[in-house]
Amino acid sequence: MKKKLLSLLLALCLVMALVPMTAFAEENEQSNKTSITTVDELLQFAKAVDNGEYDDKTDAVVSLDADLDLTGVAWKPIGSVFDGDGNLLHYFSGKFYGNGHTISNLDFSKNYGKTEYPSFGFFSEVYGAEISGLTIQGKLDVSNPAEAEYVVFGTVAGGAVDSKISDCVSDVSFTDTDKYINGTAALCGWAINSTIEHCQNKGNFSITTDTTSLQMGGIVGLAQNSTVQYCANTGDMTSWTPCTGGIVGQLFQNSKIINCYSTGKIVPLGKGTTDFGGIAGTVGAGTEIRHCYFAGEVDLSQYTATTPYKRLGGIAGGVSSDTPVFENNYFVKTENVPACFKYQDAGTEKTLDFMKTEDFFNEITAAGGNYRFNSNGTPLLPAPKYTVSFVVTPAELANVVIKVNGQEVANPVDLEAGTYTVEVNADNCEVFNSNITITADTATHTQTIAMTYLPSDYTMFIGAIAAFLKEVETSPFSDVSTSAYYYEAVKWAQEKGITGGIGNGLFGPNQPCTRAQIVTFLWRAAGSPVVNYAMNMSDVPEGSYYAEAVRWALSEGITTGTSAKTFSPDATVTRAQVVTFLWRANDQPAAGNSGFLDVSSNAYYARAVDWAFANGITTGVDYGAFGPDTACTRAQIVTFLYRAR
Numbered sequence: 001m002k003k004k005l006l007s008l009l010l011a012l013c014l015v016m017a018l019v020p021m022t023a024f025a026e027e028n029e030q031s032n033k034t035s036i037t038t039v040d041e042l043l044q045f046a047k048a049v050d051n052g053e054y055d056d057k058t059d060a061v062v063s064l065d066a067d068l069d070l071t072g073v074a075w076k077p078i079g080s081v082f083d084g085d086g087n088l089l090h091y092f093s094g095k096f097y098g099n100g101h102t103i104s105n106l107d108f109s110k111n112y113g114k115t116e117y118p119s120f121g122f123f124s125e126v127y128g129a130e131i132s133g134l135t136i137q138g139k140l141d142v143s144n145p146a147e148a149e150y151v152v153f154g155t156v157a158g159g160a161v162d163s164k165i166s167d168c169v170s171d172v173s174f175t176d177t178d179k180y181i182n183g184t185a186a187l188c189g190w191a192i193n194s195t196i197e198h199c200q201n202k203g204n205f206s207i208t209t210d211t212t213s214l215q216m217g218g219i220v221g222l223a224q225n226s227t228v229q230y231c232a233n234t235g236d237m238t239s240w241t242p243c244t245g246g247i248v249g250q251l252f253q254n255s256k257i258i259n260c261y262s263t264g265k266i267v268p269l270g271k272g273t274t275d276f277g278g279i280a281g282t283v284g285a286g287t288e289i290r291h292c293y294f295a296g297e298v299d300l301s302q303y304t305a306t307t308p309y310k311r312l313g314g315i316a317g318g319v320s321s322d323t324p325v326f327e328n329n330y331f332v333k334t335e336n337v338p339a340c341f342k343y344q345d346a347g348t349e350k351t352l353d354f355m356k357t358e359d360f361f362n363e364i365t366a367a368g369g370n371y372r373f374n375s376n377g378t379p380l381l382p383a384p385k386y387t388v389s390f391v392v393t394p395a396e397l398a399n400v401v402i403k404v405n406g407q408e409v410a411n412p413v414d415l416e417a418g419t420y421t422v423e424v425n426a427d428n429c430e431v432f433n434s435n436i437t438i439t440a441d442t443a444t445h446t447q448t449i450a451m452t453y454l455p456s457d458y459t460m461f462i463g464a465i466a467a468f469l470k471e472v473e474t475s476p477f478s479d480v481s482t483s484a485y486y487y488e489a490v491k492w493a494q495e496k497g498i499t500g501g502i503g504n505g506l507f508g509p510n511q512p513c514t515r516a517q518i519v520t521f522l523w524r525a526a527g528s529p530v531v532n533y534a535m536n537m538s539d540v541p542e543g544s545y546y547a548e549a550v551r552w553a554l555s556e557g558i559t560t561g562t563s564a565k566t567f568s569p570d571a572t573v574t575r576a577q578v579v580t581f582l583w584r585a586n587d588q589p590a591a592g593n594s595g596f597l598d599v600s601s602n603a604y605y606a607r608a609v610d611w612a613f614a615n616g617i618t619t620g621v622d623y624g625a626f627g628p629d630t631a632c633t634r635a636q637i638v639t640f641l642y643r644a645r
């Protein structure tokens with residue numbers, strides 16, 4: 001069987017009959033699984049694809065189970081056997097799970113542009129495939145004469161037909177200074193009847209040669225009957241190409257861009273004869289751009305076109321039909337740059353400063369956008385969710401109830417990456433309690449839980465045991481009574497490593513908490529993540545016990561400090577500040593009015609208090625009062641954390 005993507009590329013106006021995407025079978029996944037842990041195993045897999053072993057094998061599963069460094073490898077794309085007419089002979093179908101791993105130092109330069117590789121990328125072309133959880137890092141410096149008539153280039157895949165690419169990151173620089181090239185350049189070069197979602201481009205693209213046919217986008221070069229959603233571009237784009245967009249170069253034939261943003265700088269070149277847009281370069285018939293924003297710098301220093309600019313736009317550069325749909329889009333204010341020359345209402349102009357505010361976040365989400373508030377910049381995309389299945393054994397159990405973080409859930413359930421407390425109840429069984437961690441690794445997406453049957457005299461037995469244990473139980477701290485309201489919270493915090501007390505076997509429950517202590521508690525509760533964030537706080541010494549916690553809290557928008565360069569680690573925190581930190585750490589969920597008389601509706605902490613009250617985290621200090629300005633004690637803080645877990 002031959003696949004001929006290039007013929008599709010050269011005949012855009014033809015009506016194409018494509019085979020519908022086959023549903024991926026979940027059964028027998030393990031028996032069809034190939035694990036890749038070394039560079040040699042990756043090259044063996046590529047050879048197997050070239051030999052036709054994965055043609056139409058939609059039940060095949062390939063799992064990348066380690067980071068790989070391809071330094072010194074002259075990369076040939078997976079599925080790179082073409083005949084003399086440009087027909088792809090063999091290709092990848094099935095599922096390729098990156099599992100959150102990175103393929104680094106991938107140099108596309110040596111073989112790019114050669115006639116024998118008309119489609120180029122990590123994969124050349126994929127059909128009926130699913131690619132997820134993969135990060136590609138490397139470069140492409142166009143150095144070979146462009147022998148090929150048309151090069152379909154995508155860092156993850158040159159072309160994708162009837163496929164899905166999700167949760168992938170491209171960190172590949174593309175540079176062309178003097179070579180004449182045609183084709184595509186993007187994370188996915190060409191997408192036909194496909195979905196690209198929760199993907200990000202970080203690489204800078206620079207094409208300073210005047211080309212006649214090239215589509216360049218951060219995510220997709222040319223999208224046809226495809227959907228690009230929940231994607232972001234932070235790479236810069238310097239371009240003289242016919243169709244360049246922060247997200248999609250050419251949005252074609254009923255394709256959509258939904259809930260995407262671009263913050264990379266755009267640098268248009270030339271005299272205004274090419275289409276360049278913050279979100280899409282060119283849009284065609286039946287296309288849609290909804291709930292998107294462009295918040296990157298527009299550098300016009302090398303743009304010699306005269307105003308008004310007819311092919312440069314904050315949302316779209318050019319429009320080739322009268323039927324596109326634009327809804328709830330925004331772009332950064334730049335002199336003489338409209339949303340789109342033909343459609344002035346394609347987006348709403350805002351200053352960059354405003355786009356970094358909560359007011360902008362509220363505006364774009366109120367109209368249907370799905371974003372997370374970011375106190376340190378423009379809104380962020382929602383985190384990807386993974387379908388998690390619970391296999392509860394024995395199979396004959398009755399009335400199985402699964403709770404995640406205290407909330408009953410359906411099985412399977414969609415969860416973001418993170419650690420969750422799981423409770424399982426079933427008739428005649430002991431209650432199961434444990435923490436689970438969900439990551440991009442597909443191995444974590446199935447959780448097997450074995451229940452234990454109760455003994456026949458369980459009720460009497462367990463009651464006696466519980467009473468005995470309560471009598472002999474001792475507190476981990478001499479100043480924390482087992483009868484104190486905060487005892488269980490303190491015990492939990494000590495067991496989880498969130499706090500070890502103040503020394504000498506003491507916890508200090510009534511001591512006020514400092515800003516350094518609260519962010520440290522939150523950081524440890526989150527698993528002590530290591531983040532790469534440039535912290536410029538003069539009063540946070542590197543090596544202090546709270547330095548990494550402050551760095552994490554700043555990166556997550558939990559705090560912005562007390563000034564641009566100070567954090568005030570030794571300052572006492574109030575109850576208002578603590579619930580605000582905790583609320584931000586939980587992605588700022590909405591809740592009804594708490595009704596506290598001392599919480600003004602316009603107070604910075606009002607929504608945080610509403611959420612804390614609605615979720616039983618606090619009931620206030622007295623009837624009708626929250627006590628926002630009261631210093632928060634160590635006992636109160638660990639209690640808040642314990643209730644919010």
